[in-house]
Amino acid sequence: MFNSLFGWFERLAEPFPKMPAERPPKGLFAFIWHHTKPVWPLVLLGGILAAAISVAQIVIFSFMGDVVDWLAGRPPENFFQDEFWTLAGMGALIMIVMPILGILHDLLLFQTLAGNYPMIIRWQGHKYLLRQSVSFFSDEFAGRVATKLMQGALGTREVVMKTVDVFAYVAVYFVGAVALMATFDPVLMAPFLVWIGLYFSAMAFFLPRLRKTSEVQANARSEMTGRVVDSYTNIATIKLFAHAGREERYARDAMERFLHSVFPQMRLVTLLNTTLGFLNASLLFSVAALGLWSWSLGTATVGALAVGLGLVMRLEGMSHWVMWELAGLFENLGMAEDAAQMLAKPQEVKDKPNAKPLSVTAGAIHFDDVSFHYGKGEGVIGHLDLDIKPGEKIGLVGRSGAGKSTLVNLLLRFHDVEDGSIRIDGTDIAKVDQESLRAHIGVVTQDTALLHRSVQDNIQYSRPDAAMAEIERAARQAKAIDFINDLSDPTGRTGFEAHVGERGVKLSGGQRQRIAIARVMLKDAPILVLDEATSALDSEVEAAIQDSLDQLMEGKTVIAIAHRLSTISQMDRLVVMDHGAIVEQGAHDELIANNGLYARLWARQSGGFLTLDDATSENAHGVAAQ
Known part of the structure; x- marks a missing residue:
């Protein structure tokens, strides 16, 4: 039952939409909207559910104030008889309505959007990047490109979902809290209004600064990852020239730059928390003092004071949560913007319309x-x-x-x-x-790089529909069949099923070259x-394969x-x-x-x-x- 329910929500969004691999808009918010269009009704529904939960919580706070007043001023004999329907309604709200709203909100958030939404961005971005020119990848670390794509997808998701979900919840809750206090005692509304004004002033001061540090940090993180991946990719060259120490310094330089982008951010976080703690303490003190003063004058009830202090305690916890969510929002904005700058680069070599x-x-x-x-x-x-x-x-x-x-x-x-x-x-x-x-066009180059897949996959890459007999014939023509049959990998796969490692590092240069030649032989292109x-072949193998090359060139x-x-x-x-x-x-x-x-x-x-x-x-x- 639960699996069926989860599956239904997981299928509400299509993670691989059938859209052309077009260049996304350059601006950050245009970039975000471009990738949000396939799921915007679901994102909006999530915001509506969050607002509904916020309204329900305010209603419960109001009810708790009434309960305190009832307990303080009414005899218990006829209490349940007089307030049966009110109590029944609140019971239904607490036990039925709020759990259903919470479940629907979580199913939509975690089952529908959490996985599918960033996958849409990765899928669209990957399709577009695959069509970038060779020079684009020559100018970038592969690890840096991949990091920006992955981080940008998560950053964009968090920006949209936090903006809609958190703001819908918080806006309704803050407005509802002020309105609720106004119904109990207008005097108690004043500290909340002052607190909200100072709270948003603090956000206006700190969050843009956090965003700037996050942008710097996102770029530094991509650079750090790119350098580390570059070292791992070229590990044989590093060992050949005995440059492990040099690579340590090369990576450390990027790591230090990343670390120095973290320190300013953490300083702002400490100042932000200190400011928030002072604001919350001031709110608690002022509401308690004003509430007691109003109660002593007879203008505020015990219930009003209880609701006011309860809201303060609730807002104290919520204010830290909101501030961290917004800080996270700006950090994710930095990652999304970093990704947008890369993904929105025009393709240097592009097909003409209707090519x-x-x-x-x-x-x-x-x-x-x-x-x-x-x-x-x-x-x-x-x-x-x-x-x-x-x-x-x-x-x-x-x-x-x-x-x-x-x-x-x-x-x-x-x-x-x-x-x-x-x-x-x-x-x-x-x-x-x-x-x-x-x-x-069939191509065999001097620098042959194979995919980190099986030998069969690498040869069959030129003609995915080729039968196994054709693959073996191409390998035999390329004088590769003997060493292929002797191959094995750490997982126990052998022969054509053995994986060759990243860029084919598990094979010798001559073996990689012969697989590349077999791949082109299978392709059988006219040019x-x-x-x-x-x-990369020794003289003996070159002489042996020359007849196959002559045969391959025939008629081409x-x-x-x-x-x-x-x-x-x-x-x-x-x-x-x-x-x-x-x-x-x-x-x-x-x-x-x-x-x-x-x-x-x-x-x-x-x-x-x-x-x-x-x-x-x-x-x-x-x-x-x-």
Whole structure:
């Protein structure tokens, strides 16, 4: 029975609404309303229930005053007979109405909103962030982004629910308390009015200051978390360079900044509590003194004094609760605002309205007068023209920093070109859906990162509907089947079910590369990009897998990047780049005969690798993957 009741309330809100992953508004309150729209009727109902509970409590206080007066001035003989219906009504209010209101309020608060509401924010935010550009994540700690998303969801929920729930309850209770005292004795109303005025003056002074410290603290917390996660993510590098002490200092610097954002907040809290204690003591003293004075003059009854002192004691406890709730409100406002600033950032690479899926029939690629400078106005790639025929296999050659990987990143629309256009089979890729574009391009990069999932999941990622037999065939073609069968993880999973660790850390570089190659083989896309695809493989494995790569490239348009020129010397055409421009094109033998840049690079090779005396790092320009 209880599970059915809980389940009904849990299903009142849809945690994963079918809404487009659109950019939320920039302003804090617009951001909050954007995420509250799916549940605002439920939030409003929660506020109404809280107000109703407050009214019921004021009615009970009023009744208790009447009871005191009855006991002080009426004989007991006919008491129950005369007041039966009043007592029965109050009994029903206490035993039936208030528990029902409380249960409904708690079910709505905890079952319907507590879990579903922040999940709506996380879901919408995560969908939007997944569509951010690669450069967005290059500029941020992954841990920092995740922290802001998670904290922002909880902060937004607390801001809305505290505002509606607490303010509805408190506003009704404070107004009701003053009105109740006015009905008993107008003189006793005065201390409550003065107290309320001073109470809200204290809030007006302290809470904005608490909000400022909370904003600083939220940002410092995200920075601290981001640094810690960055250390854990790169633990192998830290150990390789014996820099545990350096990482301690790196994290401690952020932790100290966070700690120094806590101290000012705690000072304000201490001053706030001191002020509140003084106000509450003054209210208790003034109500007791005025009540006794009015009673001595015969203008106030014993019941009025009892109700006044009871309300004081109730308000004393409530005032601390309200102040802490409001302090929490402003702290959560800081977290919500911090998240809003990140989630409201525009997407750098965005599909045009009504973008159509890309259809690849042949695989021709044309770079038409393409320029791209990472927003710097010059450098990287300028006015580049390149035609790649359907099924043609080209090798991109050049020093680091020549623009090879940037050209591939533009083809994948990790960035949009600043001038010119890129067309596949005559269709401008800027006008098509990004996911459909990348669905037609298979990519193997030098820096292969796997998902922290099973081997099967990682290979199947390129084609989720692939059968197990196809996955195994791709692994066999990539010369990965033997080591996969020998894998196991700490939970006892083996083979294709074994998990590979974050970014595939449990595997060697060559093993990760072969799984990545198997993934692309399974995808079987008409356009293939190989960016140092075999750089992590030893010569024996590379030789063994070359036949599979040749088979994979068959019938596809291929762009291959390699510093080891021997791996691409047999391509149909070699395109030599330097400083973002194409300086030579042709087959290997032609370029050697021309005695140009390619011939010099070939001559400098030592053991099949380039000697990069004057190389500059392409990653300095923010390249997504080299």
